[in-house]
Amino acid sequence: MSQARQQLAVQLAEAVAEALRSDLDAQQRVLLVVSGGSTPVPFFHALAAYDLPWSRVDVTLADERWVADDSPDSNARLVREHLLQGPAAAANFVALTSAAGTPEQGVADVSERVESLAWPASVVVLGMGGDGHTASLFPDSRELDLALSSDEPLVAVRTPSQPQPRITFSAGRLHQARRHMLHINGDDKRSVLAAALGGDDVRALPIRAFLACPLAIYWAP
Numbered sequence: 001m002s003q004a005r006q007q008l009a010v011q012l013a014e015a016v017a018e019a020l021r022s023d024l025d026a027q028q029r030v031l032l033v034v035s036g037g038s039t040p041v042p043f044f045h046a047l048a049a050y051d052l053p054w055s056r057v058d059v060t061l062a063d064e065r066w067v068a069d070d071s072p073d074s075n076a077r078l079v080r081e082h083l084l085q086g087p088a089a090a091a092n093f094v095a096l097t098s099a100a101g102t103p104e105q106g107v108a109d110v111s112e113r114v115e116s117l118a119w120p121a122s123v124v125v126l127g128m129g130g131d132g133h134t135a136s137l138f139p140d141s142r143e144l145d146l147a148l149s150s151d152e153p154l155v156a157v158r159t160p161s162q163p164q165p166r167i168t169f170s171a172g173r174l175h176q177a178r179r180h181m182l183h184i185n186g187d188d189k190r191s192v193l194a195a196a197l198g199g200d201d202v203r204a205l206p207i208r209a210f211l212a213c214p215l216a217i218y219w220a221p
């Protein structure tokens, strides 16, 4: 891990902790939405160490692969192993999977589960893939139009480029958050973001759906 990426993760954790603390001063429960993948690990470690009233914080994911909780591909496993540690172990984590065999079968139950959370979220921390996807809004998701336009909180998605079916928060639900932050590393992702900023076809680069939120960008080489 480069020093620049580590420093970025610490800066992002500070911004998220400050946002949570500010909202916790005004309301009993707050909601933090985080992303999966590989990028957030040092951010999770830095955030987990903050002295916050974590028992009043709900944490969920922007998206999830429809896999078992202990799968190496599970974003929930990532959160449990890297964020729900130390002081942050007291947070209430709400996963996006169920015992149903497919996300299409499980999406209604999981939607009911997430509707009990303290919306709007205080912070959504997004990631981005090299194809411009964010959450599980992939350029080749068959349900991309639905996920971009749905009034429902969650959408089951099938994506030819991805090995597993997934579930994702809809763009509309993520838009409602009070603050949006994007955490990315590397020159490749910077180029993708520059391309996104230079055009307006959301289906080609779904991260575009969030550029005007406004989106605070956390990038390191």
Ligand SMILES: O=C1O[C@H](COP(=O)(O)O)[C@@H](O)[C@H](O)[C@H]1O
Pocket (backbone or CB within 6 Å): 035, 036, 037, 038, 039, 040, 062, 063, 064, 065, 075, 126, 127, 128, 129, 130, 134, 135, 136
């Ligand atoms: O599949 C996913 O990928 C993105 C980006 O992941 P990274 O490994 O390039 O950091 C992530 O934001 C998303 O939550 C995850 O499901």
